[in-house]
Amino acid sequence: MQLQQEGPGLYLALISVHGLIRGKNLELGRDADTGGQTKYVVDLANALARQPGIERVDLITRRIVDDKVHCDYSIPIEPLDEDGARIVRIDCGPEQYLAKEKLWEHLDTFSDNLLEYFHEQERMPDLVHSHYADAGYVATQINHISGIPLVHTGHSLGRDKRKRLMASGMVSRDVEKRYNMRRRIEAEEQVLANASLVITSTKQEIEAQYELYDYYSPDSMRVIPPGTDLSLFHPPELGEAPTQITSAIRRFLDEPDKPMILALSRPDPRKNIATLMQAYGESPELREMANLVIIAGNRDDIREMDNGAQEVLSELLVLIDYYDLYGKVAVPKKHLPSEVPAIYRMAANARGVFINPALTEPFGLTLLESAASGLPFVATENGGPQDIVENCEAGLLVDPLSSRDLGNAIKNLLLDGDMWRTFSANGIKNVALKYSWNAHARAYLKQITPLVAAHKPQQYSPAIVKASRFADRMIVSDLDKTLLSNPTGLREFCQLIRDRRKEVAFGIATARRLDSVLKVLKKYRIPKPDILISSLGSQIHYGRELEVSTDWEEHVDHDWNPRAIRRILRKVEGLSLQDESEQSKFKISFHIDPAYQDSLTRDKLMKLLRQEEQSVNVFITAGQNLDITPSRVSKGLALRYVASIWGIPLEHVLVAAGAGSDEDMITGNTLSVVVSNRAHEAISTTKKQDHKIFYASQPNALGILEAIEHYKFFEEEEGACCA
Structure with missing residues (x-):
C-alpha cells in the first residue's frame, strides 16, 4: 500500500457515482440521474484544478459499458479541460447503465475497487468529497479505512424529498419502492455523522433540510454557492445569429415572436412540469400573451424511456391536447448542452420569463x-431559490x-415592464458579482485547508507489515457459529491450515475478547491465527504473540x-451493562431485557445516539x-485494513461468516461462504448479487472446506498476486 507523501500541491478526489458523466456534451436531462449534479461536479473539478496549490483533481464515477449509451462512459481515464483534472471511472456491479436506485447493492464493490485504485497511485488523496447519498456511502467507507478527511455535498436530501413527494400525493409505500428511500436516508445519516465538512448551496438547505436529520450539526456546515460560467451565460447580443435549436423551437409555434415562458429540466415527476402546463x-x-416552451431532456421514443x-x-x-394548446407550446425532442445558453438568450430577447x-x-x-442571461425567473419557494432571490x-x-399562484406570478412579470427590466438588470449584475466558479473554488479551498493540515496520514508499524511473511491469500472465519461445533470438520480444516501455512494466512474475526479467544483456541486445538480480529473489529492482533495493533487502535479512536455513550444509554429502560469481562476499550456491551426487545431496535438506538452527536x-x-463501537470499527473494515497492509487482493480473501456483525466481511470483493447452519440467518441486503457468495450444504468447518473446493481456492495461477 502506498502512503500519502508530501507533494507540490493538493490531490483532491471528488466522488459522484451515478448518472452519465463526461467532460464534453453532457447529456443533461437524458434521465432523472443526468441532471444538474453531473454538470456541477465537472465544473467543480475544472474550477479547483485552476487554483494555485492544487496538483490533481480526480472526478470519480462509475464505468459503464452499454450499447444503449455512448462509448465515452466506458473509458477508464478521461482528461478534463484543465490540466490536472480528469474523470476516473471505477467498475461497479454490472457493466450496463443502472439508475441510482439500483446501485445500492453494488456500492461495496465500488468502495473496494476505488480503494484499490487509490493504493495504486503514488500517494493517497488529501481529501475525498462525496456528492449525493450513494457517493456519501462510498466515501464514508474510504474514510473509515484510510482516515482521509471526508467532505460531503448532498445536492438533494432524502428526508426532504420524501416529505415533498408525499405532499404531492404519493403514499409512503410507493416512495420507498421507487426511490429506495430508507437506504438513502441511512447513508445520509451515516455520512453526516462522519463528515468533517458539509458544503451546501444555501442557508435554507441547512436550516430546513438538514435539520430533519438525527445527526444535525450545523457547526460543520458551510454555504458555498456553486458558480456560473459567464463566458457561456450572458445577455443577448445585437445581431446574434439564429441557431439550430432556435429554429427547432419556432417551428412548433404559430406566433413565434411572442414572449416566451421557458422551462428547462429533465423529465422527472419531481420537477413538476405538468403543473406549469396546467397553469x-x-x-x-x-395563452394570449405568451408561448410556452418546455425543454425536457432528449428523447427518440418516449416508450423506451x-x-x-x-x-x-x-x-x-x-395536457396539450386537453387544453388544445397546439401552436402555442413547443416541446422539442432534442437539444445539445451547448445550445442551452442560446435558449435562455432567445427567451430574454423575446422579453420572456424562465420558470422552475x-x-x-x-x-x-x-x-x-x-x-x-438577462432573463427574469419564477421559481419554487422550496429550497435554494430563496437564497438566489435574496x-x-x-x-x-x-x-x-x-397552478393559480404560478400563473399569476408569470402574468405579473410579463405585464409589468418596469419589474421585468429591473429583474433583468439585477440578474446580470449580481450573478457576476456573487456566483462565479473562481469565487466558489477560493471559498472551498479556504474551508478544506485546515482539514487537510490537521490530517495525519496512516502509519503502519514495521512489525505488522513483516507479519505477512509469505501470504498471497487469506482465509478468515468467524468463530462460534461458523468454525466450531463440528469436530470432524474442525479437525480437517485445522489440518489443511497447518499443511498450507506457507501459502495462506489464517485469520479469525469474532466478537469475543482476546482472552476468551485464546481459551477457545486452546480447547479445540485450533492453530494460532496469523491475524486475529477481536471485539467486533475494534482490535487487531498479529504475529506469533498476537500483538495488538496500536496503529489500528489509534485509527478507530x-x-x-465511551463515557458519554454510557451516560446516554444508562437512562434507557430495558438496558443493563454486561459484566466487565464483556467490555473492552472500544466496545460497550449491554443486555436487553426480553420485555423490551421489540421496542429497543437498532434504528431507535442509533437515532438516540446520533441526536446526541455520537458517531458509532x-x-x-x-x-x-x-x-456499541466507534464508527470506524467493524470486522469488515479491520479485514480490509489488514489485507491492504499485506498486499492481499480482496479477491484472494475467503471469508466464512453470516449475518449481523459479519455482514460487511462478505460484501464487496471478498469471496465468501455462509455455512449451512447459518444459512437461515437472513443476509439483510442483496449486496452480493454481483459477487461471489457460496451457501454451503455442510455445517461449520465442513462448509468452509466445501467452499475452498467450490472456489478452487488454491488453484489460482502462480504470481496472480504477491505479498
Whole structure:
C-alpha cells in the first residue's frame, strides 16, 4: 500500500457515482440521474484544478459499458479541460447503465475497487468529497479505512424529498419502492455523522433540510454557492445569429415572436412540469400573451424511456391536447448542452420569463443561468431559490403546488415592464458579482485547508507489515457459529491450515475478547491465527504473540466517547451493562431485557445516539445483546485494513461468516461462504448479487472446506498476486 507523501500541491478526489458523466456534451436531462449534479461536479473539478496549490483533481464515477449509451462512459481515464483534472471511472456491479436506485447493492464493490485504485497511485488523496447519498456511502467507507478527511455535498436530501413527494400525493409505500428511500436516508445519516465538512448551496438547505436529520450539526456546515460560467451565460447580443435549436423551437409555434415562458429540466415527476402546463392551459390571458416552451431532456421514443420520464412526457402531451394548446407550446425532442445558453438568450430577447416549478430545488443552477442571461425567473419557494432571490433580486417565488399562484406570478412579470427590466438588470449584475466558479473554488479551498493540515496520514508499524511473511491469500472465519461445533470438520480444516501455512494466512474475526479467544483456541486445538480480529473489529492482533495493533487502535479512536455513550444509554429502560469481562476499550456491551426487545431496535438506538452527536456503530445480536463501537470499527473494515497492509487482493480473501456483525466481511470483493447452519440467518441486503457468495450444504468447518473446493481456492495461477 502506498502512503500519502508530501507533494507540490493538493490531490483532491471528488466522488459522484451515478448518472452519465463526461467532460464534453453532457447529456443533461437524458434521465432523472443526468441532471444538474453531473454538470456541477465537472465544473467543480475544472474550477479547483485552476487554483494555485492544487496538483490533481480526480472526478470519480462509475464505468459503464452499454450499447444503449455512448462509448465515452466506458473509458477508464478521461482528461478534463484543465490540466490536472480528469474523470476516473471505477467498475461497479454490472457493466450496463443502472439508475441510482439500483446501485445500492453494488456500492461495496465500488468502495473496494476505488480503494484499490487509490493504493495504486503514488500517494493517497488529501481529501475525498462525496456528492449525493450513494457517493456519501462510498466515501464514508474510504474514510473509515484510510482516515482521509471526508467532505460531503448532498445536492438533494432524502428526508426532504420524501416529505415533498408525499405532499404531492404519493403514499409512503410507493416512495420507498421507487426511490429506495430508507437506504438513502441511512447513508445520509451515516455520512453526516462522519463528515468533517458539509458544503451546501444555501442557508435554507441547512436550516430546513438538514435539520430533519438525527445527526444535525450545523457547526460543520458551510454555504458555498456553486458558480456560473459567464463566458457561456450572458445577455443577448445585437445581431446574434439564429441557431439550430432556435429554429427547432419556432417551428412548433404559430406566433413565434411572442414572449416566451421557458422551462428547462429533465423529465422527472419531481420537477413538476405538468403543473406549469396546467397553469398555462387554464389561463386565457397567458395563452394570449405568451408561448410556452418546455425543454425536457432528449428523447427518440418516449416508450423506451424510464417510467418516470414516460409518465411526465405522456402527461404533457395529454395536457396539450386537453387544453388544445397546439401552436402555442413547443416541446422539442432534442437539444445539445451547448445550445442551452442560446435558449435562455432567445427567451430574454423575446422579453420572456424562465420558470422552475420543481416541488423542491436543492439549489437552482438554472435560475443563475437564466438571470445571467438577462432573463427574469419564477421559481419554487422550496429550497435554494430563496437564497438566489435574496442575493440576485431577479425573480419571484411561488408555491409549486398551486397552478393559480404560478400563473399569476408569470402574468405579473410579463405585464409589468418596469419589474421585468429591473429583474433583468439585477440578474446580470449580481450573478457576476456573487456566483462565479473562481469565487466558489477560493471559498472551498479556504474551508478544506485546515482539514487537510490537521490530517495525519496512516502509519503502519514495521512489525505488522513483516507479519505477512509469505501470504498471497487469506482465509478468515468467524468463530462460534461458523468454525466450531463440528469436530470432524474442525479437525480437517485445522489440518489443511497447518499443511498450507506457507501459502495462506489464517485469520479469525469474532466478537469475543482476546482472552476468551485464546481459551477457545486452546480447547479445540485450533492453530494460532496469523491475524486475529477481536471485539467486533475494534482490535487487531498479529504475529506469533498476537500483538495488538496500536496503529489500528489509534485509527478507530476517532470521535470515540465511551463515557458519554454510557451516560446516554444508562437512562434507557430495558438496558443493563454486561459484566466487565464483556467490555473492552472500544466496545460497550449491554443486555436487553426480553420485555423490551421489540421496542429497543437498532434504528431507535442509533437515532438516540446520533441526536446526541455520537458517531458509532450499533450491533444487536439475537435481540438480547447490544454492542456499541466507534464508527470506524467493524470486522469488515479491520479485514480490509489488514489485507491492504499485506498486499492481499480482496479477491484472494475467503471469508466464512453470516449475518449481523459479519455482514460487511462478505460484501464487496471478498469471496465468501455462509455455512449451512447459518444459512437461515437472513443476509439483510442483496449486496452480493454481483459477487461471489457460496451457501454451503455442510455445517461449520465442513462448509468452509466445501467452499475452498467450490472456489478452487488454491488453484489460482502462480504470481496472480504477491505479498
